[in-house]
Amino acid sequence: xxxxxxxxxxxxxxxxxxxxxxxxxxxxxxxxxxxxxxxxxxxxxxxxxxxxxxxxxxxxxxxxxxxxxxxxxxxxxxxxxxxxxxxxxxxxxxxxxxxxxxxxxxxxxxxxxx
Amino acid sequence: xxxxxxxxxxxxxxxxxxxxxxxxxxxxxxxxxxxxxxxxxxxxxxxxxxxxxxxxxxxxxxxxxxxxxxxxxxxxxxxxxxxxxxxxxxxxxxxxxxxxxxxxxxxxx
Numbered sequence: 514x515x516x517x518x519x520x521x522x523x524x525x526x527x528x529x530x531x532x533x534x535x536x537x538x539x540x541x542x543x544x545x546x547x548x549x550x551x552x553x554x555x556x557x558x559x560x561x562x563x564x565x566x567x568x569x570x571x572x573x574x575x576x577x578x579x580x581x582x583x584x585x586x587x588x589x590x591x592x593x594x595x596x597x598x599x600x601x602x603x604x605x606x607x608x609x610x611x612x613x614x615x616x617x618x619x620x621x622x623x624x625x626x627x
Numbered sequence: 628x629x630x631x632x633x634x635x636x637x638x639x640x641x642x643x644x645x646x647x648x649x650x651x652x653x654x655x656x657x658x659x660x661x662x663x664x665x666x667x668x669x670x671x672x673x674x675x676x677x678x679x680x681x682x683x684x685x686x687x688x689x690x691x692x693x694x695x696x697x698x699x700x701x702x703x704x705x706x707x708x709x710x711x712x713x714x715x716x717x718x719x720x721x722x723x724x725x726x727x728x729x730x731x732x733x734x735x736x
Binding site: 545547549554555556557558559562572601603615616617618619620621623 | 667715723729
């Protein structure tokens with residue numbers, strides 16, 4: 514069966530520090546991968562999605578970046594965090610071109626930038 | 628650009644009552660999803676609706692889709708406390724899902 518791992522679960526970082534969140538998927542190949550952010554009490558905002566290794570689409574201009582070095586690995590990074598980067602970050606995957614496509618979410622990372 | 632709107636944003640209702648959450652979207656799509664999120668938790672998939680007139684039910688929740696009106700509804704029947712959560716609809720556009728703002732549902736005993 515497929516599983517998605519996301520870590521860390523909670524992170525507290527000072528402003529200006531770097532960030533690296535990692536997400537891996539098991540049990541499937543060539544998935545679509547996504548990073549979403551949820552600000553406190555708000556909906557989900559799509560940050561990045563990837564349809565293959567090295568292929569990253571950015572939805573919102575920001576100081577975050579994403580990389581997909583391997584088929585089932587998706588990394589969210591920042592060189593210098595801002596206060597506004599605080600939020601709940603969710604990695605997700607889906608099977609490409611599936612008729613009954615579902616989006617499966619990781620457990621999330623609660624990021625607080627102080 | 629695909630836009631997805633939900634209403635209401637916040638809903639507080641007594642146990643045993645019925646209510647409907649609405650999801651409108653701006654462009655043609657043939658797939659719509661409903662998710663549930665408990666506080667501090669990830670999202671749990673509830674329903675996938677694939678065609679006009681699709682209706683799915685599980686327990687006290689029933690979802691429907693009208694692709695012509697670009698509208699989906701999530702109906703809650705005889706609400707119970709453990710349905711308290713935030714509910715999101717999400718619509719497929721291209722390779723990605725666009726989420727609604729969410730409806731925070733609180734069931735009062």
